[in-house]
Amino acid sequence: MTHTVTGAMPSHADPATRASELAAENQALRARMAYLLEQAERNHSIMCRHQAFDLDIVGAGTFPELVGTIFRNLPVISELESVTLTLIDEDADIRTVMGKLGVVFADFPHLIFVEQVDELGFDLGRRNASTPAPKPLLGMYDPARHALPFPNAPAGLQSVALVPLMRNKRIIGCLNLGSVDPTRFTPSLGTDFIEHMASIIAICLENVISNEMLKYIGLTDSLTGVYNRRYLDRRLLEEIARARRQRYPISLMFIDIDHFKRVNDTVGHQGGDDVLREVAGRIKDELRLSDALARFGGEEFVVLLIDADLDSAAFVAERIRASVAGTLIGLTQEVRLSVTVSIGVACLDPDQAVGEPELVARDLLARADGALYQAKEGGRNRVIRHLPA
Numbered sequence: 001m002t003h004t005v006t007g008a009m010p011s012h013a014d015p016a017t018r019a020s021e022l023a024a025e026n027q028a029l030r031a032r033m034a035y036l037l038e039q040a041e042r043n044h045s046i047m048c049r050h051q052a053f054d055l056d057i058v059g060a061g062t063f064p065e066l067v068g069t070i071f072r073n074l075p076v077i078s079e080l081e082s083v084t085l086t087l088i089d090e091d092a093d094i095r096t097v098m099g100k101l102g103v104v105f106a107d108f109p110h111l112i113f114v115e116q117v118d119e120l121g122f123d124l125g126r127r128n129a130s131t132p133a134p135k136p137l138l139g140m141y142d143p144a145r146h147a148l149p150f151p152n153a154p155a156g157l158q159s160v161a162l163v164p165l166m167r168n169k170r171i172i173g174c175l176n177l178g179s180v181d182p183t184r185f186t187p188s189l190g191t192d193f194i195e196h197m198a199s200i201i202a203i204c205l206e207n208v209i210s211n212e213m214l215k216y217i218g219l220t221d222s223l224t225g226v227y228n229r230r231y232l233d234r235r236l237l238e239e240i241a242r243a244r245r246q247r248y249p250i251s252l253m254f255i256d257i258d259h260f261k262r263v264n265d266t267v268g269h270q271g272g273d274d275v276l277r278e279v280a281g282r283i284k285d286e287l288r289l290s291d292a293l294a295r296f297g298g299e300e301f302v303v304l305l306i307d308a309d310l311d312s313a314a315f316v317a318e319r320i321r322a323s324v325a326g327t328l329i330g331l332t333q334e335v336r337l338s339v340t341v342s343i344g345v346a347c348l349d350p351d352q353a354v355g356e357p358e359l360v361a362r363d364l365l366a367r368a369d370g371a372l373y374q375a376k377e378g379g380r381n382r383v384i385r386h387l388p389a
């Protein structure tokens with residue numbers, strides 16, 4: 001929209017003509033003012049929406065909360081038809097950890113992972129510490145060229161901006177913006193605003209990913225990759241509360257590798273570690289996703305089974321026992337070991353789970369541990385249930 005305003009030219013016309021000229025000039029100035037005001041208000045509103053967005057993403061505490069906020073809010077506040085995010089995840093660490101923390105990637109169809117930075121499509125040349133960050137790529141949407149950043153492109157997509165996400169001179173991914181307006185992203189457009197937005201998103205992503213990684217490390221056993229005791233203690237309290245509310249039983253297994261000292265003595269500590277990893281894997285293979293497996297320390301594992309009574313827990317325990325005992329564990333081509341486990345199982349009946357959750361948890365653990373002791377005493381390589389009195 002353009003407005004032309006008549007300049008204040010001296011007029012030699014008669015007073016009536018002069019008055020009507022001034023009135024027209026005045027009206028044009030008012031229209032111009034109204035237009036500028038409208039623009040200022042619009043810009044102010046965009047600024048406010050972006051500030052609110054920045055606060056939302058800075059406040060996101062988890063990875064799904066952050067990417068969810070970006071995909072939900074950015075298209076609305078920026079009036080875009082498509083917003084996607086590509087993250088570089090060389091060794092699939094982000095996907096592995098987020099998956100273990102319960103992130104369901106199917107919930108985020110606009111989240112794309114690539115292994116290598118050159119898959120993002122920027123002209124990177126030879127980069128070193130002083131090379132400036134690559135500039136955003138703006139231009140017409142090309143279905144073939146933009147298939148990776150826009151896997152589910154909305155109908156009528158016309159122009160796109162691929163904005164690198166930088167952290168400490170390193171490209172961590174790309175923010176992909178798409179519009180049905182062909183003039184929205186043209187190569188000549190200034191990119192300061194979208195670069196600023198991408199820099200905030202990059203900081204938030206890095207923070208949240210580091211936090212999730214730390215959370216994961218704090219809750220898992222570094223040797224076997226299964227949960228650790230701290231996680232299980234916490235989860236057990238939550239599950240006791242939920243089982244009481246929803247009135248279903250939960251069961252707990254104590255699993256201990258038999259004569260593990262002998263294993264260490266025979267194949268050394270490294271070999272013993274390999275056996276621990278293999279046993280953890282075999283236990284895991286027999287469990288449902290909702291069950292939790294933790295290494296409790298040494299050669300002892302605990303499994304928490306949700307919505308499982310004593311019979312079904314003992315059935316799973318028997319499968320685990322058979323799986324460990326059934327196939328030799330191969331440490332090298334030559335060294336193959338026969339390993340067995342003893343398992344104690346106890347169940348928490350929601351009707352009897354009264355009292356402080358900490359005491360209920362301690363009692364359940366003690367009952368399963370007591371059953372394990374009986375399994376050891378009874379000759380090992382067996383499952384013993386703790387029968388309610």
Ligand SMILES: Nc1nc2c(ncn2[C@@H]2O[C@H](COP(=O)(O)OP(=O)(O)OP(=O)(O)O)[C@@H](O)[C@H]2O)c(=O)[nH]1
Binds near residue numbers: 256270297298
């Ligand atoms: N390789 C390895 N060994 C461990 C680890 N943690 C504990 N151990 C060993 O596990 C063995 C446990 O031995 P014990 O508690 O005597 O029990 P056991 O030999 O398994 O005998 P039973 O449980 O009675 O069948 C000890 O030798 C520990 O040194 C570990 O992280 N790696």
